[in-house]
Amino acid sequence: MEKVFSYLRDNEAKFVEQLLQYVRFPSVSAQPQHSGDMKNCAEWLRDHCRAIGLEAELHATAGHPILVARTRRRKGRKHFLVYGHYDVQPPEPFELWKTPPFEPRIEGRSMFGRGASDNKGQNLAHLKAVEAYFKTKTELPVDLTFVIEGEEEVGSSHLAEFLRAHRDELKCDAIVISDTGMPSKKLPALTYALRGIMALEIKLTGPARDLHSGIFGGSVENPAMALCRLLAQIHDKNGRIAIPGLYDDVAPLSKFERAQFVKLPFTPEQYRKLLGVPALFGEKGFTHHEQRSARPTFEINGLTSGYQGAGSKTIVPSWASAKITMRLVPNQKPARLQKLVQAHLKKLCPPTVKLEIKSGHGGDPYIVSPTSQVALAAMRALKAGFGAEPIAMREGGSIPIVNDFKRILGADTLLLGLALPDDNAHSPNEKFDLDNFAGGMRMAAQLWQELAAA
Numbered sequence: 489m490e491k492v493f494s495y496l497r498d499n500e501a502k503f504v505e506q507l508l509q510y511v512r513f514p515s516v517s518a519q520p521q522h523s524g525d526m527k528n529c530a531e532w533l534r535d536h537c538r539a540i541g542l543e544a545e546l547h548a549t550a551g552h553p554i555l556v557a558r559t560r561r562r563k564g565r566k567h568f569l570v571y572g573h574y575d576v577q578p579p580e581p582f583e584l585w586k587t588p589p590f591e592p593r594i595e596g597r598s599m600f601g602r603g604a605s606d607n608k609g610q611n612l613a614h615l616k617a618v619e620a621y622f623k624t625k626t627e628l629p630v631d632l633t634f635v636i637e638g639e640e641e642v643g644s645s646h647l648a649e650f651l652r653a654h655r656d657e658l659k660c661d662a663i664v665i666s667d668t669g670m671p672s673k674k675l676p677a678l679t680y681a682l683r684g685i686m687a688l689e690i691k692l693t694g695p696a697r698d699l700h701s702g703i704f705g706g707s708v709e710n711p712a713m714a715l716c717r718l719l720a721q722i723h724d725k726n727g728r729i730a731i732p733g734l735y736d737d738v739a740p741l742s743k744f745e746r747a748q749f750v751k752l753p754f755t756p757e758q759y760r761k762l763l764g765v766p767a768l769f770g771e772k773g774f775t776h777h778e779q780r781s782a783r784p785t786f787e788i789n790g791l792t793s794g795y796q797g798a799g800s801k802t803i804v805p806s807w808a809s810a811k812i813t814m815r816l817v818p819n820q821k822p823a824r825l826q827k828l829v830q831a832h833l834k835k836l837c838p839p840t841v842k843l844e845i846k847s848g849h850g851g852d853p854y855i856v857s858p859t860s861q862v863a864l865a866a867m868r869a870l871k872a873g874f875g876a877e878p879i880a881m882r883e884g885g886s887i888p889i890v891n892d893f894k895r896i897l898g899a900d901t902l903l904l905g906l907a908l909p910d911d912n913a914h915s916p917n918e919k920f921d922l923d924n925f926a927g928g929m930r931m932a933a934q935l936w937q938e939l940a941a942a
Contacts (some may be wrong), residue, residue: 496620496930506612517874533636569663621936623917660899662939666932667903679904692714692809714841731828823850
């Protein structure tokens with residue numbers, strides 16, 4: 489393995505330049521004007537994989553193409569799938585970027601640019617590790633297939649269909665994804681659980697039209713006020729969601745899990761300062777780390793009602809609406825939660841307004857054993873890559889495609905994220921730490937040795 493690690497070390501400057509090329513593509517899947525950029529980025533990635541020594545082709549979908557790159561299959565070898573995505577979030581608002589989002593720059597050991605961390609730097613680290621095996625003629629002890637798609641940031645709507653169509657050739661022992669994070673450069677992590685998600689939109693309608701607040705105000709229910717009162721009843725004084733039955737299926741944290749949470753950095757005060765809030769708030773009886781990754785949530789994502797322009801307009805608005813998402817934890821199910829939430833909202837709604845509830849997208853929570861043989865192998869690879877003892881942690885976000893992999897391919901996923909908490913994923917001035925890029929390449933190279941022996 490020394491030849492592999494030496495190759496990665498000696499060629500790091502070249503790999504950083506290649507990442508700069510990758511990040512320059514404005515591969516924004518959500519915006520139709522970038523369809524050509526999406527195609528160009530996919531083709532660059534295909535050609536890059538071929539130059540490494542992988543067999544690679546693009547598969548057309550009704551949306552953006554999916555790249556499949558693979559090593560030669562050998563009988564009797566374990567087979568692993570590595571997933572990533574080449575599409576990125578919209579960069580707006582442009583005025584908050586210090587430099588243009590698709591003109592990446594390096595400052596110290598950080599590369600700034602949209603997609604540098606999410607997810608181009610992370611998936612390129614895995615490709616570079618395979619390149620090191622090929623270029624040093626070191627035997628790769630497992631077979632690999634890379635699936636890198638262009639629609640993760642818009643819901644991966646065509647990936648499940650692709651997985652079903654190619655189920656036999658993609659059958660594998662496990663999936664590896666680096667699209668999450670680690671608490672710090674000195675604390676690499678295996679993410680073994682993700683929260684699920686459930687979205688809905690609430691609309692309260694009162695009068696048939698906006699009314700003059702001087703002439704009619706006081707004689708009719710104001711839908712905006714009614715909505716505020718309704719939503720204010722969702723949490724109790726202890727920060728617990730006051731929806732009957734919501735916690736019935738929540739799996740309790742084990743002693744091992746709570747011990748892992750203690751190892752995470754950021755005291756409550758440090759966490760408060762990081763977020764820039766006057767004080768923390770969350771469900772009592774749980775630490776801030778547990779609240780943000782292992783407990784269910786009910787969040788208002790947007791509120792709309794009445795006049796939004798400059799100055800004032802004296803009206804009683806006709807309607808008010810709220811966009812809601814809930815994060816779910818094992819063993820909660822979106823379909824059951826939808827029924828519980830809708831029943832509770834109907835109970836809370838006053839008779840003076842009409843309630844409409846529109847169901848949105850949903851995704852199951854995900855969890856694997858943090859002490860399985862493959863999980864322990866991944867932890868050893870993290871230690872080899874970063875030179876520090878790793879932890880097993882839960883993540884508060886959701887990656888719905890992880891459940892697709894489980895349902896369709898029947899394989900568990902190892903989440904080995906390389907992003908840092910301050911990488912500004914989905915925000916202006918996104919960055920990727922180049923030390924993590926280097927550590928990620930070493931980790932990815934060692935991973936195949938560890939998994940082959942597991």
